[in-house]
Amino acid sequence: MLREYIPVLLLLGFAAVNAVIIIGLGEYFTRIKPSAIKQQPYESGMSPLGDARDRFSVKFYLVAMLFIVFDIETVFMIPWGVHYQQLSCAVPLVDKVCPSGQLSFFGLGEMLVFAAILFVGYVYVWKKGGLTWD
DSSP: GGGGGHHHHHHHHHHHHHHHHHHHHHHHHHOOOOOOOHHHOOBTTTTOOOTTTOOOOOHHHHHHHHHHHHHHHHHHHHHHHHHHHHTTSOOOBBBBBBBOOOSSSSSHHHHHHHHHHHHHHHHHHHHHTTOOOO
C-alpha cells in the first residue's frame, strides 16, 4: 500500500529541498544595499502620485470580476470544443467518426444555453451601468 505513494513522497521531498536550496542561495549571494531611491515605488519611470492606500471605485472591482467571469467562460469552452464531435453524436463514435444518420445537436445546444445565460448576465450588467467608467 505504501509503495504506491513513494514516488509522490519523493517528488514532494525533492520540491521542498529544491525550494529551500534556492531560497538559501538567494539569501547567501544577494547583496542588499538599501538607499532612498531604491526604496521608492517604481511607476513606469514617473514619480509616484498619491498614496498607495487611496480608495478605488467599486466599478474597478466590478469590471475585474466581470473579466474573471468571462475568462472562465473561455476555460469552459475549450473542453467543449475538444469533445464537440463526441457530444454531437447520438451513439458512440466509430473510428472517431459519427455514423451517418446519428448526428445530434446536443453538443451545440449545450453550449448555446451556456452562452445565452452568460449573455443575459452581460446585458444585465450593461443596463445597470456596470461597464461605464466614471
